[in-house]
Each structure stands twice: as C-alpha cells, then as structure tokens.
Amino acid sequence: MEIHVTAGPACLAEPRLRELLNSGITAVRLNMSYAGEEMLTSVVSHIRELAPHVKIGADIKGRKLRIGAVPFGKVMLKAGQMFRLAEETKTNCTPGCAYVSYPLKLKAGAVVLLDDGAITLTVTEVKDGELICRVETDAELTSGCGVNTPGFPIELPPLSKKDYDDIEILSKLSIDFVYLSYVERAEDIIILKETLHRYKMKDIVVAKVELAEAIRNLDEICAASDAICIARGDLGVEIALPQIPYVQRHIVKTARQFGRPVLLAGEVMLSLVNRYKPFRAELTDVITALEQGVDGFILSDETAIGVDPANAVRHLHALIQEFKQRAGSQYD
Numbered sequence: 559m560e561i562h563v564t565a566g567p568a569c570l571a572e573p574r575l576r577e578l579l580n581s582g583i584t585a586v587r588l589n590m591s592y593a594g595e596e597m598l599t600s601v602v603s604h605i606r607e608l609a610p611h612v613k614i615g616a617d618i619k620g621r622k623l624r625i626g627a628v629p630f631g632k633v634m635l636k637a638g639q640m641f642r643l644a645e646e647t648k649t650n651c652t653p654g655c656a657y658v659s660y661p662l663k664l665k666a667g668a669v670v671l672l673d674d675g676a677i678t679l680t681v682t683e684v685k686d687g688e689l690i691c692r693v694e695t696d697a698e699l700t701s702g703c704g705v706n707t708p709g710f711p712i713e714l715p716p717l718s719k720k721d722y723d724d725i726e727i728l729s730k731l732s733i734d735f736v737y738l739s740y741v742e743r744a745e746d747i748i749i750l751k752e753t754l755h756r757y758k759m760k761d762i763v764v765a766k767v768e769l770a771e772a773i774r775n776l777d778e779i780c781a782a783s784d785a786i787c788i789a790r791g792d793l794g795v796e797i798a799l800p801q802i803p804y805v806q807r808h809i810v811k812t813a814r815q816f817g818r819p820v821l822l823a824g825e826v827m828l829s830l831v832n833r834y835k836p837f838r839a840e841l842t843d844v845i846t847a848l849e850q851g852v853d854g855f856i857l858s859d860e861t862a863i864g865v866d867p868a869n870a871v872r873h874l875h876a877l878i879q880e881f882k883q884r885a886g887s888q889y890d
C-alpha cells in the first residue's frame with residue numbers, strides 16, 4: 559500500500575524529516591509550486607541519505623493557474639466590493655487588483671473561484687482585458703492562491719514555461735516519478751513523457767485527475783499514464799461537491815480496469831493539520847476508499863504544514879493495518 563506525503567515547512571527540518579521518513583511512508587511529493595532549485599537539491603539529497611527506500615516524486619503545475627503577489631502577501635476582501643483580475647503584464651498590482659498569468663477569456667456572469675473555492679468572484683464586466691468582479695463573501699486573499707474557472711476550459715498547453723524550467727532542474731536530481739496537475743487528456747501525458755525522455759529522466763507519470771474534462775477522457779488518460787491520483791481538493795472546486803463520492807468510485811473502478819494503481823488525495827486527514835486525533839468521518843472515508851480498491855493515499859497539508867506530520871501518517875497506517883487484518887474475517 560502506498561503512502562505519499564507532501565513535503566513542506568512542517569517536515570523538512572530535523573528531527574521531523576527523519577521521523578516522517580521512518581513512519582511507514584513509501585514516497586515524498588515535492589510540490590514544484592513551492593520549491594526553488596537550492597531547496598530541492600538539498601531536500602532530495604537529504605531524503606536519499608536518510609531513507610534510500612523512499613521514492614521521490616515531483617508535482618508539476620501543468621495548467622494550474624495562480625494569482626500573483628498581492629500587497630503585503632494578503633488582502634481582506636469584503637462581500638459586495640469590486641475586485642479586478644488583470645493579466646500579469648498589463649497593470650500594476652494594487653490592493654483592489656490581482657494578477658493572473660493568463661488571459662482569462664471569461665464573460666460577465668462567469669464565476670471565478672480562488673483558494674480552492676474559499677473565495678467566489680462573479681465577473682460583472684470585462685474592460686481593457688481586465689475582469690471586473692464582485693466579491694461574494696468576506697474572505698482573506700493570499701498571494702499565489704489557486705484560480706479555478708469551472709465550466710470554462712482553460713485553453714493552455716499541458717506544460718507551462720515554469721514546468722519546462724522545473725523539469726530542467728529536476729533532470730539534475732534523481733527523481734523517481736512526476737505527478738502532472740490539471741491533466742485533460744492522454745496527449746498531455748504523452749507530451750510530458752517525451753519531455754522527460756529528452757532530459758533522460760525516468761518517464762513514470764502519475765496523472766492528477768481534477769478536471770471535469772479529465773473525467774470525460776478518463777479511459778485514454780488511464781491508458782497513457784502509470785498511475786492515477788484522485789485530486790479531490792481541486793476536483794471539489796471543478797465539479798459539484800455531491801458528485802465527488804460517485805466520481806471517486808468511478809475513477810477507482812476505471813483505473814483498476816486499466817491495471818493502474820490509484821491514489822486518493824485531497825483532505826484525506828485534513829483535521830490533522832491542527833489536531834492530533836482524526837475526525838471519525840475521516841476514518842470511515844479512508845476505509846471506504848480501501849474497500850473501493852485504492853492502492854494508496856497522498857497526504858497534503860497534513861504533512862506539508864500540519865502540527866505533527868509523522869502522527870498523521872501513523873493514523874493512516876493504523877487504519878490500513880486494521881483493514882488488512884480484517885480482510886476475510888467476520889467484521890471485514
């Protein structure tokens with residue numbers, strides 16, 4: 559059974575890193591949106607030295623959109639106020655405006671979700687290439703948060719300039735596999751594999767399924783990739799929340815039909831970001847996923863920014879053990 563953990567400030571320093579690496583994990587996910595070359599080089603060599611059995615995967619952003627820096631790192635938004643989204647190169651950033659490094663081709667009435675859907679903006683007008691938006695609820699906007707435009711496909715190539723730069727950096731390190739965010743179709747995986755080949759890297763790709771388009775193209779994505787990640791965090795912004803349990807079941811079933819390992823990610827034990835014992839509903843969610851046939855889990859914020867990363871893994875590990883022990887018994 560796979561347990562992947564996302565590296566972040568909560569687990570990179572000793573003794574936390576050593577403890578995490580020995581807590582039963584099988585792989586570490588390095589999120590390229592947060593890692594610079596120097597930091598990556600030192601983290602990879604540290605992991606290799608402490609735990610040669612642990613695999614290392616790099617998560618590249620693909621079509622994921624983020625807003626740029628906002629003044630002082632955060633801006634308080636008030637329901638009803640107007641806020642502008644501008645294409646990066648066009649305007650100077652002010653408290654009432656944020657950059658998106660992509661021309662958002664949206665019309666009045668479209669909804670833009672920021673920060674995994676925590677912030678809802680409604681486009682009221684498109685003026686001089688800027689989206690004039692109404693803020694729907696009070697919220698704090700932080701620099702670099704994710705941008706989703708459900709229902710409006712983002713016409714971007716599968717790999718961004720940053721991804722090509724990141725792959726060049728990764729080619730100098732020993733990385734075991736790559737997770738690709740915002741996959742839409744099989745061709746995205748093929749393009750990434752060709753690029754990894756060019757850099758003489760291992761061409762093992764985990765496709766992150768987080769777009770409605772990816773669910774429509776699931777068969778071809780499963781055929782083209784080496785493993786599937788159900789990225790429920792972003793998926794829950796891209797499709798209606800009540801669909802998530804059903805879509806999860808469909809992805810697990812399809813991945814298994816194609817003989818691909820399937821990993822469940824997104825709020826697996828999110829309560830452990832600031833608690834030491836998981837919510838009871840999280841226990842049931844993990845067991846349900848195991849019963850559906852998942853091959854493993856990816857912890858995100860729990861290990862990247864949580865209070866006790868190794869504790870989160872131990873809780874997950876204990877559930878997996880419980881599941882395995884009960885297989886075939888009266889209470890399985």
Ligand SMILES: Nc1ncnc2c1ncn2[C@@H]1O[C@H](COP(=O)(O)OP(=O)(O)O)[C@@H](O)[C@H]1O
Nearest residue numbers: 564565566567589592674703704791858859862
């Ligand atoms: N400071 C950090 N350093 C490294 N990884 C982080 C950091 N903060 C969050 N992460 C991890 O990176 C992933 C993406 O985080 P984030 O960008 O905040 O969410 P999203 O991409 O869904 O908008 C999460 O899995 C999170 O655990």
Ligand SMILES: C=C(OP(=O)(O)O)C(=O)O
Nearest residue numbers: 789790791792823824858
């Ligand atoms: C794993 C996910 O993606 P990320 O953590 O990269 O936002 C997710 O959306 O569940």
